Amino acid sequence: MPKIKTLLHTLSYLKPIQAVYQVKNRLLPKKPLKAYEMEEKQTNALSFFKVMPHGDQLKVETDGYLFHFLNLKNKFGFKVDWNDQSHGKLWNYNLQYLDYLKLESLDTSIKVKLILDLYSWLWDGRLPLEPYPASLRIMNIIRFLESHELQKEDAAAIKRYLQAEANYLSQNLEYHLLANHLLENAFALWMAAHYFDNKNWIAKAQKLLSQELEEQILPDGAHYELAPMYHQIILFRVLEAYHYTPVSFVLNQTLKTCAGNMLAWMQQMTFEDGSFPYFNDSTEKIALPAKHLKGISNELGIETAKGISLGASGYRRMEMENMVLIADVEGIQPSYQPGHAHADTFSFVLQDGGIPLIVDPGISTYNISPRRDWERSTAAHNTVCIEDQNSSEVWAGFRVGKRAKVTFEKDRPDEVIGIHDGYGKCLHQRGFQCDESGYVIRDELQGPFQKSEAHLHFHYEVDLEPVDEHRFLLNKSVLLEILGASSITLDNYEQALGYNLLKKAQKLVIRLESNVLITRIYKNP
Numbered sequence: 416m417p418k419i420k421t422l423l424h425t426l427s428y429l430k431p432i433q434a435v436y437q438v439k440n441r442l443l444p445k446k447p448l449k450a451y452e453m454e455e456k457q458t459n460a461l462s463f464f465k466v467m468p469h470g471d472q473l474k475v476e477t478d479g480y481l482f483h484f485l486n487l488k489n490k491f492g493f494k495v496d497w498n499d500q501s502h503g504k505l506w507n508y509n510l511q512y513l514d515y516l517k518l519e520s521l522d523t524s525i526k527v528k529l530i531l532d533l534y535s536w537l538w539d540g541r542l543p544l545e546p547y548p549a550s551l552r553i554m555n556i557i558r559f560l561e562s563h564e565l566q567k568e569d570a571a572a573i574k575r576y577l578q579a580e581a582n583y584l585s586q587n588l589e590y591h592l593l594a595n596h597l598l599e600n601a602f603a604l605w606m607a608a609h610y611f612d613n614k615n616w617i618a619k620a621q622k623l624l625s626q627e628l629e630e631q632i633l634p635d636g637a638h639y640e641l642a643p644m645y646h647q648i649i650l651f652r653v654l655e656a657y658h659y660t661p662v663s664f665v666l667n668q669t670l671k672t673c674a675g676n677m678l679a680w681m682q683q684m685t686f687e688d689g690s691f692p693y694f695n696d697s698t699e700k701i702a703l704p705a706k707h708l709k710g711i712s713n714e715l716g717i718e719t720a721k722g723i724s725l726g727a728s729g730y731r732r733m734e735m736e737n738m739v740l741i742a743d744v745e746g747i748q749p750s751y752q753p754g755h756a757h758a759d760t761f762s763f764v765l766q767d768g769g770i771p772l773i774v775d776p777g778i779s780t781y782n783i784s785p786r787r788d789w790e791r792s793t794a795a796h797n798t799v800c801i802e803d804q805n806s807s808e809v810w811a812g813f814r815v816g817k818r819a820k821v822t823f824e825k826d827r828p829d830e831v832i833g834i835h836d837g838y839g840k841c842l843h844q845r846g847f848q849c850d851e852s853g854y855v856i857r858d859e860l861q862g863p864f865q866k867s868e869a870h871l872h873f874h875y876e877v878d879l880e881p882v883d884e885h886r887f888l889l890n891k892s893v894l895l896e897i898l899g900a901s902s903i904t905l906d907n908y909e910q911a912l913g914y915n916l917l918k919k920a921q922k923l924v925i926r927l928e929s930n931v932l933i934t935r936i937y938k939n940p
Contacts, residue, residue: 421808424816428750436591447540451582456611458574461659463558464711466651469700472515475525484509485914495529497536498543503782505914511548516559527569530556534576546589547596549580550603557610581607585616588623594752595638595645598627602652609659621666624656628673636680636720637728641748642755643684643691647702650677654711675720678712681705683725683732684741687769692741693777694730694762696755698913729821731831733849736938737768738893740854742847744833747807747818754813758805760821760835761845762796763856765936771874772889773797776920777911783812790911794870799843799858799932801867806837838864853937860930867927869934871895875910875920887923888939896935901928 426434474481479492487502500507511533516526533552536542556577560570584604589596601623608616631639631649638646657670684691685705691697703711712719725731729745742763747753765773776795780787791809793800800806808816819837825846826832832846841862848855860867873879873889880888885903887895897903904924909917925932 421810421816424808424818425810425814428753428815430593430751432590433593433751436589440591445540445543448534448537448544448576448579448583449539451579451586452575453578453582455571455575456578456613458560458610459612461557461561461606461610463561464655464658464714465562466517466703467519468514468517471518471520472509473518473521475521480529482510482515486916487914495532497533498541503780505781508548511542512551513555513559514551516555523563523565526559526563527565527573530559530573531569531576534573534580537580538576544580544583544587546584546587546600549584549587550599553577553581553584553603553607557606577607578611581611581613581616585619592752592754594631594640594749594754595649597623598631598649599652601627602656605656606659621664624666625669628653628669632673632676633727634723635726635728636676636678636723637730638677639728639749640695640752640755641728641730641743641745642695642697643681643693644697644702645755646677646681646684647691647705647708650674650681650708651703651711653677654708654715654717657717658715671717672720674712674715674717676723678709678717678719679721679723680725680728681708682719684730686739686766686771687737688766688771690771692764693775693911694743694759694764695757696778696781697775698777698779698911700913731826731847733829733847733854735849735851735853738854738936738938739766740764740847740849740936742831744821744823744831744845744847746821746835746837747815750818753815753818756807756809756815757791757796758793758807758809758815758819758837759796759798760793760806760819760837761833761843762798763847764797765854767890767893770890772877772893774872774874774910776872776908777913779909779911779913779915779917781812781914787812794868795872795908797869797871798845799860799867799869799927801838801841801843801860801864803866804838806835806843834861838862853935856934856936858927858932858934860927864930869925869927869932871923871925871934872908872910873921873923875912875918877921879905879921881905892939894935894937894939896937897923897925897932898935899928899932900925902926 481490588600605620608620638649653674660667731742733740747756793805807818819835821833821835824832830848834844841864844859846857878890885897908922910920
């Protein structure tokens with residue numbers, strides 16, 4: 416159990432609507448899908464992009480179905496346990512999403528069988544309905560119905576279930592969570608509303624989407640949870656919704672403007688190799704790659720917004736020759752839903768010529784565990800940790816209690832200086848400076864402390880060679896010079912390359928000699 420103080424700090428940031436719906440969701444009885452059945456309606460044709468899932472999520476073998484999500488496999492025979500939790504909740508959610516309906520290698524009859532079987536579990540309550548997997552499932556099934564010719568009775572059965580599920584979603588929007596969950600609900604309801612031509616759903620979804628996009632997309636184009644992975648997931652939803660939303664709706668133009676701004680942010684957060692930094696809860700092969708999203712936007716005639724610089728999201732990009740440094744100089748956002756946030760204030764990542772050198776260690780799990788705790792901790796990021804504490808109080812997998820507040824002292828393209836109060840009486844000031852000679856990162860601790868350490872995590876493929884006691888050569892091309900350390904320890908850690916996929920890598924743990932530490936990064940002459 417968390418300390419009372421931690422719990423109170425956590426609860427103090429909630430919006431009233433979250434508290435109301437948290438209570439409501441716990442008190443109201445859960446109903447099966449059959450309770451939401453509606454009178455059969457004709458459907459409208461919608462157009463979609465062809466998008467393939469990441470990897471072979473499902474293979475039909477002689478002895479059953481082999482499912483593969485999050486780098487973990489499970490075989491069920493030919494009777495799927497749709498409520499299987501053996502690999503955790505996120506793996507089960509992926510089982511329920513039905514994203515594998517996109518697989519061209521999978522026979523249509525198998526897809527129909529799986530849909531009907533899953534819906535039979537939801538219909539009688541063997542599998543509890545939940546709004547988030549319902550949202551992604553609704554969108555996947557509508558895409559499936561629009562891209563496959565089915566037997567009349569199969570199509571009718573699926574549409575009956577689908578309409579009931581959309582009806583359930585319309586009454587169970589995730590106001591207790593808000594953020595990306597509520598936005599996914601809104602996109603799913605918007606798609607279902609147009610598919611079934613339901614005027615009530617159209618009105619509700621349009622209002623919700625308009626409100627949430629205005630709040631969740633920041634002035635610099637970032638999705639406000641500040642995780643590049645979720646940004647690209649939401650960007651695809653925006654592009655897809657724009658594609659099928661009639662121009663007669665005001666929302667059509669809102670989506671177009673929103674997409675242009677989000678493309679601008681994505682462009683500035685994308686490295687030469689096409690990857691993004693693993694800030695907050697981010698990893699590869701979940702969202703569509705930046706190149707794919709840009710291709711879709713080109714098809715739609717949506718241009719990347721001009722004149723938008725990184726700002727409100729708290730990220731800053733500095734380039735020197737072919738080196739790129741991206742820094743996180745923001746605190747926890749959004750305050751009322753920090754579930755995907757890490758205690759990573761003033762962390763940064765670095766690439767040289769499209770090669771990752773200094774990295775965010777990434778995420779490998781959402782299961783509440785010591786690993787999840789570490790991946791969200793300050794010590795797992797490229798910043799300063801005082802007294803082995805976190806700069807923001809991350810706990811229980813997705814919660815944050817007391818959090819660091821950042822004040823900017825300087826914010827220019829070539830120099831950013833911020834200060835945060837995450838350690839109480841000892842303030843941490845960090846400056847990032849860039850010129851033709853390289854980067855200078857200056858840390859100053861203002862206040863009393865006993866122990867302070869800076870951490871630097873390197874990509875698992877980096878060749879790290881000590882030059883002397885305070886200089887290190889990275890891939891024989893970049894020099895790292897550390898001034899003001901009482902000791903520098905080369906240590907090992909496990910870099911997350913995806914969910915449940917870890918690689919041994921190296922890091923430096925730098926003990927501060929006094930209250931000032933200077934790190935210089937420059938090209939090897």
